Amino acid sequence: MGDNLIYLFVAFLITWLIMAAYLWSIGRQVRNLRDEVEALENAELPAEAPTATPRRQEQVESSQA
Amino acid sequence: MKQGSTRGLPGWRFAQGVGALAGVVMAIALYMAFVYAPADALQGDVQRIFYLHVPMAWVAFLAFFVTFIGGIGYLWKRHRGWDQLARASAEIGLVFTTIVLLSGSLWGKPIWGTWWTWDARLTTTLLLWFIYLAYFMLRSYVSDPERAARYAAVLGIFGFIDVPIIYKSVDWWRTLHPGPVVSTGGAAMPGSMVVTLLVALAATTLIYAYMLYQRFWIERTKDEIADYHYRLYERQLAREMREGASV
Amino acid sequence: MRRELGRIYAVAWKDLLSEIRTKEMFGGMAVFALLTIITFNFAFDLTGVDRAASGAGALWVAISFAAMLGLGRSIAVERDRGSLDGLLLCPVDRGVLYLGKLLSNLIFILLVEAISVPVFGALYDLPIYRPTLLLGLLLGTIGFAGIGTLFAVMASTTRAREILFPVLLFPVAVPVVIATVRVASMTLSGTTGDVGRWLNLLVGFDVVFLTIAFLVFDRIVEE
Numbered sequence: 001m002g003d004n005l006i007y008l009f010v011a012f013l014i015t016w017l018i019m020a021a022y023l024w025s026i027g028r029q030v031r032n033l034r035d036e037v038e039a040l041e042n043a044e045l046p047a048e049a050p051t052a053t054p055r056r057q058e059q060v061e062s063s064q065a
Numbered sequence: 066m067k068q069g070s071t072r073g074l075p076g077w078r079f080a081q082g083v084g085a086l087a088g089v090v091m092a093i094a095l096y097m098a099f100v101y102a103p104a105d106a107l108q109g110d111v112q113r114i115f116y117l118h119v120p121m122a123w124v125a126f127l128a129f130f131v132t133f134i135g136g137i138g139y140l141w142k143r144h145r146g147w148d149q150l151a152r153a154s155a156e157i158g159l160v161f162t163t164i165v166l167l168s169g170s171l172w173g174k175p176i177w178g179t180w181w182t183w184d185a186r187l188t189t190t191l192l193l194w195f196i197y198l199a200y201f202m203l204r205s206y207v208s209d210p211e212r213a214a215r216y217a218a219v220l221g222i223f224g225f226i227d228v229p230i231i232y233k234s235v236d237w238w239r240t241l242h243p244g245p246v247v248s249t250g251g252a253a254m255p256g257s258m259v260v261t262l263l264v265a266l267a268a269t270t271l272i273y274a275y276m277l278y279q280r281f282w283i284e285r286t287k288d289e290i291a292d293y294h295y296r297l298y299e300r301q302l303a304r305e306m307r308e309g310a311s312v
Numbered sequence: 313m314r315r316e317l318g319r320i321y322a323v324a325w326k327d328l329l330s331e332i333r334t335k336e337m338f339g340g341m342a343v344f345a346l347l348t349i350i351t352f353n354f355a356f357d358l359t360g361v362d363r364a365a366s367g368a369g370a371l372w373v374a375i376s377f378a379a380m381l382g383l384g385r386s387i388a389v390e391r392d393r394g395s396l397d398g399l400l401l402c403p404v405d406r407g408v409l410y411l412g413k414l415l416s417n418l419i420f421i422l423l424v425e426a427i428s429v430p431v432f433g434a435l436y437d438l439p440i441y442r443p444t445l446l447l448g449l450l451l452g453t454i455g456f457a458g459i460g461t462l463f464a465v466m467a468s469t470t471r472a473r474e475i476l477f478p479v480l481l482f483p484v485a486v487p488v489v490i491a492t493v494r495v496a497s498m499t500l501s502g503t504t505g506d507v508g509r510w511l512n513l514l515v516g517f518d519v520v521f522l523t524i525a526f527l528v529f530d531r532i533v534e535e
Contacts (some may be wrong), residue, residue: 007172010171014167015117016268018163022160023276024278029187029283065165196484198479203466203480206471206472207470213534219462219528227487231486231487234513237494246467
């Protein structure tokens, strides 16, 4: 039985390595996306300021439809 | 873009709670698997792989079922949320299936004396793995995301319905070509083993729920960012056309 | 009902007529199937006593590979010529278009089988004219062509469609492969014990997947 323990050990090791790597990759994606969203939220206002005259805004609105 | 932030998503904090709970239950499950549950009379300590392998297999199947439901929901309602759910769940299912195949192999080697056997369960799991690998290849090869969602939904439906048919066909095929005996002696399993298995199943399901929530949020936010860039591009285009017209 | 059948027939006839004029698909499929059968002879010794068991596998692999080529081609050609868009503009149910394409693909594959199966029987001296074997082959071909037609339409709009199509098709088609090969090898080796169960499985597969394909085809081709 003793030499079989290596299989038990490797099985748990591989499983937890994969799980840890996957959880880490999910966490990283969440962080990156959150940063991106924040960057966009901050950049949004100045970028749209020049087009913010009412008449043009209306045109933009209709062109989206 | 406000709703794209994690703060705006209801239940983000709840999901963190689920994640913490999953960690605690998993710790208990590991303790039970190694200390509380007795060593199997025939297989010895290697049998403890079972507490990891079986819940993973069940939850992987649950994940593909969610993908199946998401596919039906998308084709029916055409709401993008269904597709985001389907692809989030399919990825977790693929990761779990990979673990199931590897841990099953590591159990098979000492117990059956072989890494692999063409048993119905193993073969069906391997084919499931290939079907959902194709699911992601299909998604990455289709450039239009809306069309990719439709195609993936169809493959998710076909793949899931195929599972019992594959299982049945491999099962009958194997009975004609006898292989190693596949029996974990489920009927004679002591109560402490059953309890340990159930705790491990709860832990794995909680981890799945936690991962699904995060993956779903990732898919949703990616789509929203893509939408935002598209709107920006449209606005830019409209502006350029107006300027061109005024010149 | 009769009108729908007429429409299915019209779609299939269009494909057959186009093939009669261009002759670009059928010849290639048939030669490919024959070459595969011959290549298998070098890969496995198909002249020994167990040729009934392994020969059935070789036959089905040859047919399914040739079918895959034909299915991919028949849809890809429609896409490239833009005739699929024309078909979609027709005022008929999309499911009818699916059945029409399926019928023409089925006819091509069955014609390939009509050539390769007798050649296979003659080359390896196997009694292939058994009703169960032919029925199994027919049911398997229907299932394979059924999901193949749908997946070929999906793969045809993608990059690298030649690679993607078999990757989509083969894992899902595994029950068809197993059942068809079992029916053929059991018939050829004379053990007709459980052939009925395999034929039932094939019928079940065909009914389930053709129904789903018919229902979702509309969602696949919309632009």
